Amino acid sequence: FEAGVSQNTTDFLHIINWHAAEEVFLAGDTVEINGMQVITLDTAIENNLLFFTPEPRSPHGADVAPHGDFIVVSGKLDPHVTVYSFQKIMDAIEAGVEETDQYGVPIIPMEDSVEAQVEVGLGPLHTEFDNQGYAYTSLFLDTAVARWSLGGENYRPEDGWTLQSTVPVQYNVGHIAAAEGDTVDPDGRYLVSLNKWSVDRFLSTGPLLPQNLQLVDISQSGDFMQVLYDMPLTGGEPHYAQIIKADKLHPWDVYPEIGWDPVTQSVSPDAVEPGEEGVFRDGNNVTVRMTAVRSHYTPEHVEIRQGDHVTWTITNIERARDATHGFALPYYNINLSLEPGESITFEFDATRDGVFSYYCTEFCSALHLEMMGYLTVQP
Amino acid sequence: FEAGVSQNTTDFLHIINWHAAEEVFLAGDTVEINGMQVITLDTAIENNLLFFTPEPRSPHGADVAPHGDFIVVSGKLDPHVTVYSFQKIMDAIEAGVEETDQYGVPIIPMEDSVEAQVEVGLGPLHTEFDNQGYAYTSLFLDTAVARWSLGGENYRPEDGWTLQSTVPVQYNVGHIAAAEGDTVDPDGRYLVSLNKWSVDRFLSTGPLLPQNLQLVDISQSGDFMQVLYDMPLTGGEPHYAQIIKADKLHPWDVYPEIGWDPVTQSVSPDAVEPGEEGVFRDGNNVTVRMTAVRSHYTPEHVEIRQGDHVTWTITNIERARDATHGFALPYYNINLSLEPGESITFEFDATRDGVFSYYCTEFCSALHLEMMGYLTVQP
Known part of the structure; x- marks a missing residue:
C-alpha cells in the first residue's frame, strides 16, 4: 500500500464549501447510502462546493492558523510546511478554475493558493500555534x-x-499540544510533546517501552525553547490532546442529583431510592433494585433461579465527594465504578447456578471489606 | 455483613505449620474438592498444623518483620498495631495449648503470643519496614x-x-511500599504511599477523582519524614506494590528470538518467517500466516469465505528496540500490540461478509498510515 498510496507527485488538499454543502443537503439533492444522506461527487462539482489544490505527498496535519487566514499542511515526505492562504483560495475560485482531475474536480494551481513554504525539518506532522505569532510543527x-x-x-x-x-524531544513525536493552541486565541507559554518511542530515556522496562509526554517552555521569543518535564505513560500511543485553561471548565464535584445517569445526563427512570430496594420477579424476568452507601449494599442477599433474565440497578446514594463505590460480580463479568449519585443498570442471563459473591472494589471506609453480599442462583 | 463480620470481641490470627501441612499432603491424608487436594479441619487439628491466637477485630495487614521474628497485625478498628513473637508462638505450642474454639482449633492466649502493642493512630492497615529498625503503618x-x-x-x-x-498523606492511604520493605534486607530511604481519595489535592476533574501516589523521604531517623512528590493516577484503586532496586532486574530489550510467545516464553511453533507468509485453506479452516515489519503487513490482502474458521498468526520480525506494531481488525474485535520479535495467534469465525480493513495502531514510521491491508470475506 505504501507504493499505491504515495505513487503521485503530489496529493490534494480538499477544499469544501460547507455552507454550500448545507444548502445542497437542505434542498434534498442527496442520495441515501446505508441510511446516510450523501452528496455525490457530480453534485458537489456542479454546485461549486469541492475544489482541490496540490500539496506535498503523504500529507499528515492540516491546521488552521488562529485568524482563520492560513492553512498549514505537512507532507511528511517533504521537509517543508506548506502554508495556504484562505483569501487566495477564495480569489482563485472567484476568478474561475480551469484544470480538473480525471473525475472533474477543479484543481486550483499551487501558485494561486500557496502563501509560503518554510523548511522546518524531516518528517513534519502536526502544527499548533501560540500568542506570539509562532507556529510549532512536530518533526517525527x-x-x-x-x-x-x-x-x-x-x-x-x-x-x-x-x-x-528546534527543540529535541525524546523521542519520535507525533502530536503536539500548545496551550489553547487550536483556538482563535492561543494562550502560549507551554507546549506538550506527545512522544511515542522512549528508547534510552528511562530504565528499561522490557520489550514494550512507555510512551513519553514532555512539557516544553515556549514562553520566550526567538530561539529559546526548553524541555521542562517528562511524564512517561503506559497504555496506547498518545494521539492528540487539547490544553484548556482550568478556569474555563466547571466540572461537577458530584452528580447534580441522586440517581444520575452519566450517559443521558439526567436522573435515570430506574434509579433506586432508599426504602425501594428489593428483588422483583415477573415470570423469568427478575429486577434487582439496589442502593450502595458506605459500606453496605441493600439488599445483601439476592436469590434467583437458573435461567432467569436479570435486570439489576445499583444507585450510589452518597453525596460526599469521591465516595465512589465499585461493584464486582466476577463470574457474570460485571465490574462497575459508581461515582457519588450515579445509577447504573446492567443485565445478564443467569446461566450458571451457585452462590456468587458481589463486593465493593473501592476502599470506601474502614468497613469496606464488609461491603459485599451474595447472589444465590438456584438450580 | 458488617455486624456479622465484626460481631466478636476479637478475631483470630491463623498460624499454619506449612512444613507439617506438606507432610500431610505428601502422605495423601487429604480429600479432593473440585479437583483440589484439601486438608480437612479435623486432619489439621490432629496433625498440630493449625493454631489460632486472638487479634484485634476487623484485622487487615499481617506483615512479617525482616528477621522473621515478629508478625505485625493491624486491626483496623483498634488504634494499635499488635506485634506477635514467632518464638513465643513456637514456645506456646511446645508447652501445649489447652483452649480450643467451637471447632476444636487450639487457641494460644494473647499473653503467650504477643510481644508488644504500639498505639499508632486510627485505622491502621498495612506495615512495611526499613533498614533503620523502623516499621511504617498506613493509617486509613x-x-x-x-x-x-x-x-x-x-x-x-x-x-x-x-x-x-506520623506524616500526613493526601488522602486515605491503603497500601504503602517501602524500598524492598517486604524483604529480609529492606533498602530504606523511600516509601510510596498509595492513596485512594484525592479530594482537594488537585483541580477538580469531576465526580471520579484521580488516585494519588506520594513519594515520602524516610532516609533520616527519628521524627523526620517528608512528602517529596505527588503522582496522580487514573484507573482503579492502587492496591499493593513492590519497590525493587533496578540493578536486580535484567529486562530484555527485545525478545530473545523472532517468533517469541511471551506466554510460553519460547519461540511459538506457529511463528512465521519471511517468505512463509500466505493464506492456507483446509475445508472451512483457514490459516493466515503474516509478518509485520516497518511499515508492511505481508500479505496485504486476505480473502476468505463467510463461515470460515480463521486461525491467524502475526509475527513481528523487527529486532530494533521499541519497534512495536499494532494490529487492529475492529469488526472482529481484534486489537493487538506486537513487540519486536513477538508472535501472536488469534482465532475467529468469519460470521459477516464484507471488506474489513486491518491496520497498524502504532506510529511505527513516516509510512505508518500505509501499514494496512484488507480482509475480504466473500458471502
Missing part, C-alpha cells in the same frame, strides 16, 4: 519540535515565514 | 503514615516499641 524523523514564524499583518510581519529554532 | 482514618520502632536486639533495643512520628 528529526524527533524535534520546530518553531517558525507566521507572516502577514496578523502575526509577525517583520520576521515571518522563517524557521526560528 | 488518620490519612497518614506512622513510623514506629521495632524493639529487640535485631532492631532498636534502646527505643523500641514506640511511635516516632
Whole structure:
C-alpha cells in the first residue's frame, strides 16, 4: 500500500464549501447510502462546493492558523510546511478554475493558493500555534519540535515565514499540544510533546517501552525553547490532546442529583431510592433494585433461579465527594465504578447456578471489606 | 455483613505449620474438592498444623518483620498495631495449648503470643519496614503514615516499641511500599504511599477523582519524614506494590528470538518467517500466516469465505528496540500490540461478509498510515 498510496507527485488538499454543502443537503439533492444522506461527487462539482489544490505527498496535519487566514499542511515526505492562504483560495475560485482531475474536480494551481513554504525539518506532522505569532510543527524523523514564524499583518510581519529554532524531544513525536493552541486565541507559554518511542530515556522496562509526554517552555521569543518535564505513560500511543485553561471548565464535584445517569445526563427512570430496594420477579424476568452507601449494599442477599433474565440497578446514594463505590460480580463479568449519585443498570442471563459473591472494589471506609453480599442462583 | 463480620470481641490470627501441612499432603491424608487436594479441619487439628491466637477485630495487614521474628497485625478498628513473637508462638505450642474454639482449633492466649502493642493512630492497615529498625503503618482514618520502632536486639533495643512520628498523606492511604520493605534486607530511604481519595489535592476533574501516589523521604531517623512528590493516577484503586532496586532486574530489550510467545516464553511453533507468509485453506479452516515489519503487513490482502474458521498468526520480525506494531481488525474485535520479535495467534469465525480493513495502531514510521491491508470475506 505504501507504493499505491504515495505513487503521485503530489496529493490534494480538499477544499469544501460547507455552507454550500448545507444548502445542497437542505434542498434534498442527496442520495441515501446505508441510511446516510450523501452528496455525490457530480453534485458537489456542479454546485461549486469541492475544489482541490496540490500539496506535498503523504500529507499528515492540516491546521488552521488562529485568524482563520492560513492553512498549514505537512507532507511528511517533504521537509517543508506548506502554508495556504484562505483569501487566495477564495480569489482563485472567484476568478474561475480551469484544470480538473480525471473525475472533474477543479484543481486550483499551487501558485494561486500557496502563501509560503518554510523548511522546518524531516518528517513534519502536526502544527499548533501560540500568542506570539509562532507556529510549532512536530518533526517525527528529526524527533524535534520546530518553531517558525507566521507572516502577514496578523502575526509577525517583520520576521515571518522563517524557521526560528528546534527543540529535541525524546523521542519520535507525533502530536503536539500548545496551550489553547487550536483556538482563535492561543494562550502560549507551554507546549506538550506527545512522544511515542522512549528508547534510552528511562530504565528499561522490557520489550514494550512507555510512551513519553514532555512539557516544553515556549514562553520566550526567538530561539529559546526548553524541555521542562517528562511524564512517561503506559497504555496506547498518545494521539492528540487539547490544553484548556482550568478556569474555563466547571466540572461537577458530584452528580447534580441522586440517581444520575452519566450517559443521558439526567436522573435515570430506574434509579433506586432508599426504602425501594428489593428483588422483583415477573415470570423469568427478575429486577434487582439496589442502593450502595458506605459500606453496605441493600439488599445483601439476592436469590434467583437458573435461567432467569436479570435486570439489576445499583444507585450510589452518597453525596460526599469521591465516595465512589465499585461493584464486582466476577463470574457474570460485571465490574462497575459508581461515582457519588450515579445509577447504573446492567443485565445478564443467569446461566450458571451457585452462590456468587458481589463486593465493593473501592476502599470506601474502614468497613469496606464488609461491603459485599451474595447472589444465590438456584438450580 | 458488617455486624456479622465484626460481631466478636476479637478475631483470630491463623498460624499454619506449612512444613507439617506438606507432610500431610505428601502422605495423601487429604480429600479432593473440585479437583483440589484439601486438608480437612479435623486432619489439621490432629496433625498440630493449625493454631489460632486472638487479634484485634476487623484485622487487615499481617506483615512479617525482616528477621522473621515478629508478625505485625493491624486491626483496623483498634488504634494499635499488635506485634506477635514467632518464638513465643513456637514456645506456646511446645508447652501445649489447652483452649480450643467451637471447632476444636487450639487457641494460644494473647499473653503467650504477643510481644508488644504500639498505639499508632486510627485505622491502621498495612506495615512495611526499613533498614533503620523502623516499621511504617498506613493509617486509613488518620490519612497518614506512622513510623514506629521495632524493639529487640535485631532492631532498636534502646527505643523500641514506640511511635516516632506520623506524616500526613493526601488522602486515605491503603497500601504503602517501602524500598524492598517486604524483604529480609529492606533498602530504606523511600516509601510510596498509595492513596485512594484525592479530594482537594488537585483541580477538580469531576465526580471520579484521580488516585494519588506520594513519594515520602524516610532516609533520616527519628521524627523526620517528608512528602517529596505527588503522582496522580487514573484507573482503579492502587492496591499493593513492590519497590525493587533496578540493578536486580535484567529486562530484555527485545525478545530473545523472532517468533517469541511471551506466554510460553519460547519461540511459538506457529511463528512465521519471511517468505512463509500466505493464506492456507483446509475445508472451512483457514490459516493466515503474516509478518509485520516497518511499515508492511505481508500479505496485504486476505480473502476468505463467510463461515470460515480463521486461525491467524502475526509475527513481528523487527529486532530494533521499541519497534512495536499494532494490529487492529475492529469488526472482529481484534486489537493487538506486537513487540519486536513477538508472535501472536488469534482465532475467529468469519460470521459477516464484507471488506474489513486491518491496520497498524502504532506510529511505527513516516509510512505508518500505509501499514494496512484488507480482509475480504466473500458471502
